[in-house]
Amino acid sequence: MSIPIPLRRPIAPVREASTDTACDNPRVSKPSTIVNLRELRQSCADCALSQLCLPASIGGADLERLDDIVRQRMPLDRGGVLFREGSAHPSLFVVRSGSLKTFVSLPEGDTQILGFHIAGELVGLDGLAGNGHQCTAEALERSSLCEVPFASLSDVAAKVPGLQHQLFRVMSREFVREQQHPVMMGRKQAMSRLAIFLRSLSERLRGIGHDPLELNLSMSRQELANYLGLVIETVSRLFSRLQAQGVLAVDRRIVRILQPAALAALAEKSDDEGK
Amino acid sequence: MSIPIPLRRPIAPVREASTDTACDNPRVSKPSTIVNLRELRQSCADCALSQLCLPASIGGADLERLDDIVRQRMPLDRGGVLFREGSAHPSLFVVRSGSLKTFVSLPEGDTQILGFHIAGELVGLDGLAGNGHQCTAEALERSSLCEVPFASLSDVAAKVPGLQHQLFRVMSREFVREQQHPVMMGRKQAMSRLAIFLRSLSERLRGIGHDPLELNLSMSRQELANYLGLVIETVSRLFSRLQAQGVLAVDRRIVRILQPAALAALAEKSDDEGK
DNA sequence: TCGTTTGGTTGACCAGGATCAAGTCGCGCC
DNA sequence: GGCGCGACTTGATCCTGGTCAACCAAACGA
Numbered sequence: 001m002s003i004p005i006p007l008r009r010p011i012a013p014v015r016e017a018s019t020d021t022a023c024d025n026p027r028v029s030k031p032s033t034i035v036n037l038r039e040l041r042q043s044c045a046d047c048a049l050s051q052l053c054l055p056a057s058i059g060g061a062d063l064e065r066l067d068d069i070v071r072q073r074m075p076l077d078r079g080g081v082l083f084r085e086g087s088a089h090p091s092l093f094v095v096r097s098g099s100l101k102t103f104v105s106l107p108e109g110d111t112q113i114l115g116f117h118i119a120g121e122l123v124g125l126d127g128l129a130g131n132g133h134q135c136t137a138e139a140l141e142r143s144s145l146c147e148v149p150f151a152s153l154s155d156v157a158a159k160v161p162g163l164q165h166q167l168f169r170v171m172s173r174e175f176v177r178e179q180q181h182p183v184m185m186g187r188k189q190a191m192s193r194l195a196i197f198l199r200s201l202s203e204r205l206r207g208i209g210h211d212p213l214e215l216n217l218s219m220s221r222q223e224l225a226n227y228l229g230l231v232i233e234t235v236s237r238l239f240s241r242l243q244a245q246g247v248l249a250v251d252r253r254i255v256r257i258l259q260p261a262a263l264a265a266l267a268e269k270s271d272d273e274g275k
Numbered sequence: 276m277s278i279p280i281p282l283r284r285p286i287a288p289v290r291e292a293s294t295d296t297a298c299d300n301p302r303v304s305k306p307s308t309i310v311n312l313r314e315l316r317q318s319c320a321d322c323a324l325s326q327l328c329l330p331a332s333i334g335g336a337d338l339e340r341l342d343d344i345v346r347q348r349m350p351l352d353r354g355g356v357l358f359r360e361g362s363a364h365p366s367l368f369v370v371r372s373g374s375l376k377t378f379v380s381l382p383e384g385d386t387q388i389l390g391f392h393i394a395g396e397l398v399g400l401d402g403l404a405g406n407g408h409q410c411t412a413e414a415l416e417r418s419s420l421c422e423v424p425f426a427s428l429s430d431v432a433a434k435v436p437g438l439q440h441q442l443f444r445v446m447s448r449e450f451v452r453e454q455q456h457p458v459m460m461g462r463k464q465a466m467s468r469l470a471i472f473l474r475s476l477s478e479r480l481r482g483i484g485h486d487p488l489e490l491n492l493s494m495s496r497q498e499l500a501n502y503l504g505l506v507i508e509t510v511s512r513l514f515s516r517l518q519a520q521g522v523l524a525v526d527r528r529i530v531r532i533l534q535p536a537a538l539a540a541l542a543e544k545s546d547d548e549g550k
Numbered sequence: 551t552c553g554t555t556t557g558g559t560t561g562a563c564c565a566g567g568a569t570c571a572a573g574t575c576g577c578g579c580c
Numbered sequence: 581g582g583c584g585c586g587a588c589t590t591g592a593t594c595c596t597g598g599t600c601a602a603c604c605a606a607a608c609g610a
Contacts, residue, residue, distance in 0.1 A: 106458070107543040107545075108543060108545030110546070112458045112461040114457060114458075126450055126451050126454065128444060128447035128450075129444050129445075129448040134451045134454070154436075154439065154440055154443065158436045161429075164432065164439060165429055168425075168429065169404050171443075172404035174450075175404075175449075175453070176401050178450070179379070179389055179401065181457045182389060182456045182457050183379060183387045185460040185461070229457075268381070270381070270383030270384065270385050
């Protein structure tokens, strides 16, 4: 099954004010992709995501060393590519606002989406093994990110033990998150898969202070189906069924969870027993 | 779908000589689970896996600091549990010989196998996020491992930049390996899934110097089916079909790849086109 | 040597989800 | 407004893989 990759918009820096919601620090005002140190330090210290991100439990002086190497990227528009499979000079990215997908391309022209990434989540861990990035990361909507070139990160982490430790923590956190994907795909009932996905997204939104019952899906049905290992028609039917049962209120990509308990039951239902 | 977890054999240390094949260094001779420093240093330096493992590109003096914290575990028998979901004091493990599976338990009593791990591979990355291990690791056959308590590892990595770097590399390597699981599960044709698995295992065996065409499966059909997101009968039928087509020679758990090209074609066949 | 057990294979049948094919809706554009 | 397009929905049909059940064979113990 192939996903038609939408045409890429140019990735050139955009100048107008971004629509970030997760952070409320000063806007970048220069066309450069690297803001000056003063602005940056402030951004890490003030960032609403700092507790989820690298700065967590790092003191003021050490935080400056981190600031030295963190680059704040210009916002990426929908379809903008953060990195591609095989690209050298890998970086670690933290999503500040918006959302991305990561995917690999398969021999016959198919793709497999590996994950969706919302604010506070790391992207690019696959690039640290020394062979460049192993997947492609693309924005699902206008998104802003912080970039940490891996080479510098490694250096600074060696000098700042707290950062090293936190880096291990967040890497492990992403590793565990990734493990949820095969758990979901292992379910043989399509309904379970969707329910697991919705609950997981709901929890992640809660983690960044959003209403966990109001899901604003940034991915298309096609992308969601691909991620779930289903076809688009099945996903569409599942949404309709959940809407008919009163579990969800679905309005295009806006999904409201009306009966969290019912959704949980669907997610946990095992494959064999009572279908 | 539930996997019946086999009865655990006692995990008590066993004294007789182990059957390791990957390493040919001196056998542990004391009932203690920690061998003395002299023996250990030698083991890391001499270990056939050192290039895949943490010592890679670490010099003599630094290697000793690593040796200080690496514990060589008594071999685990089939069914022996390395760690369980939720267990505190997480460690990183490197498989020296044998093989393990990692899995999570699901609400309704089901399980999902997350991966099979052969010599040279890391197990336990899920435990570094600070909430203990998030899955259970169990030996599929008699296996020996090296253990690195994460707390000490973190300390030493802070002092040995080369180790820190190598640690990032191997973590990323395991991260990428893990990403192959959903790629495989995303295929809708059962045959593709099995073919992808067999090829991947074959490649991993090649990486540790084994014959890549002679697969000695250490997991049961049940475990394999669970990993692939299929039922045991389907897996059994697939093996029979591949045998009938002359692609494989299957004798219980010994699988010989007779037509690597045919297997590759099956693995890469996309879901839509031609069947 | 024979039961017994455990793991695996094979067959018959069925159903859930894929496929194929029409619609429908929302939205930008002229 | 009306057109056209892409994203999504819905229906009808088919087929792969799940289910249920019987069978087989290697390993083990009495």
